[in-house]
Amino acid sequence: MEKMMAFEPAEFKTRIQNFKDKLIEHNIDIALVNTPENIFYLTGYQSPGYYMYQGLVIPVNGDPLLVPRAAEIPNVMLYSWLNEDNIVSYDDTVDPISVTIKCLKKYLQTNSKLGIEMDSKFLSIKQFKQIGENCHASIVNIQGMIESLRLIKSPTEIKYIKEACHVADKAMGAGLNAIHVGVNEDEVAAVMFEKMVSSGGEYLGMEPFVSSGYRSGNIHAAWGHKEIKKDETILMELAGCRNRYHGAIMRSAYTGSNPSDDVKRATEVCINALNAAINTIRPGVTSGEVDEACRGLIEKAGLYNNFRKRTGYSIGIAFAPDWGEGQIMSLQKDDSGILREGMVFHMPPAIRFPNEYGVGFSHTVLVTSDGCKPLTALDCELKLIDL
Structure with a gap:
């Protein structure tokens, strides 16, 4: 054997x-x-x-x-x-x-x-x-x-997480391309699963999330048999897995060419907050400082009540019910944990208006010697779906 x-x-x-x-x-x-x-x-x-x-x-x-x-x-x-x-x-x-x-x-x-x-x-x-x-x-x-001991990843662990992120990118890209008016959320989820498995992904620590319209405003909304309609936001999040190591990604789309000013603003705040967190990460800073960079922008925009969560969490080995390692370290308010080279985090800032709409964007990032490197590669933008 x-x-x-x-x-x-x-x-x-x-x-x-x-x-x-x-x-x-x-x-x-x-x-x-x-x-x-x-x-x-x-x-x-x-x-x-x-x-x-x-x-x-x-x-x-x-x-x-x-x-x-x-x-x-x-x-x-x-x-x-x-x-x-x-x-x-x-x-x-x-x-x-x-x-x-x-x-x-x-x-x-x-x-x-x-x-x-x-x-x-x-x-x-x-x-x-x-x-x-x-x-x-x-x-x-x-x-x-x-x-x-698990917090700082070895070169082989990082290799597996990179492979998992590649799977996540492929599955998310396929899911975004499957979105059309009249398509059911289930069909989008099925395409994501197919691409995840065909790209070498393994069984996950947590199910993918596919939510459209009013459901996109609710956290952890898995596919729900809903038909996707015109002028709706679609929020999706999933992970790839290789040898039990996970890498995750969150992206959003809109069915139409002209999102409302509110959707545009929430999108801009999310992406700017994510980039601020990425630009803050380097060895020696605290997890609280990274959270402040992300959450601070959201607070200044007056949208904290539509955020109300941590900025991110360690990611690596996972079995259900979670793909993250937040119990090891989370990027959250006033946390004094020190970031070190070789740590890996998933950061998914999202702005949600429950039962109305929501958008969110994320990267899985590796802490490097002088900053950080996103391991997920899919463009971070609100995808507009042609009608």
């Missing part, structure tokens, strides 16, 4: 050691990782089947043990650097937490410190309590430790 690992084993083992170094720094003896993105980052294992329990036990003094559903073992062997000695699986009729507890107890000693991701969506309260009641250890929160 030929492996399908996204990275060489040496890179995964370096990530494991970097994580162990953080555990040692905090006097933590063993960690339990449940978040799919973090398990992928440390092992390469991936599957849409993460709706079933999976856990990665990492002792400071010992080899990692993955606790997957037994049916997923072929995927573990295909995508990860782990071997049979690193896998302790469970059948569907077996409680996976009891298996996890056995793995933990193999390394736990009196007064051991056990690190758990306490903000993970993939360890229930019941499961957490079960571990605490059966593992006589001091439990501490390790949320953010692995995420801090």
Whole structure:
């Protein structure tokens, strides 16, 4: 069997050691990782089947043990650097937490410190309590430790994000070309999906958004069976994915040659705000400063109430329900996080009038040594659709 690992084993083992170094720094003896993105980052294992329990036990003094559903073992062997000695699986009729507890107890000693991701969506309260009641250890929160390692992307990670952005550009371009009066939003979404897959895109962390007319004023409006009509704004956003790494893009269109002054103004404010953020990004600035550059223009235009969100977020590894890494770092008001070379962000300023109209534009950008580089290449303009 030929492996399908996204990275060489040496890179995964370096990530494991970097994580162990953080555990040692905090006097933590063993960690339990449940978040799919973090398990992928440390092992390469991936599957849409993460709706079933999976856990990665990492002792400071010992080899990692993955606790997957037994049916997923072929995927573990295909995508990860782990071997049979690193896998302790469970059948569907077996409680996976009891298996996890056995793995933990193999390394736990009196007064051991056990690190758990306490903000993970993939360890229930019941499961957490079960571990605490059966593992006589001091439990501490390790949320953010692995995420801090994920924030700055390696050259190979950047390569995958660039490929994902290429997929996003292709799919968005196809979607914009599919817009015509009388066409259903579903048809536009279908064209985008076809181009995404044919361009090498993989399953996404979040569905594309296609909204026209009054629906374009509502955030996160996926295609909704609506017919596109004359003199409507269309707001679309999607991501491409390569080896679980995502790159996203947002663009807008108008069915006609003469948008209203309000639509023109909202478009101009969005694009100027995006460009202001791009021009502010460089190593050493804070995420709050980038947000101020974007949000400040929107506030001066008197449109903040039609914005009311962060400027952007880190993007990289993702499984549903999100394509972003906002839990790692967001470009938002008064945030003191420092930007560093190798970080990647998606910035989607949008102006929305709920149930009326909306426009938005974005780029996925890489922080470089002296600024930033957009990785999405599609022209940033309101596309006018000939009638």
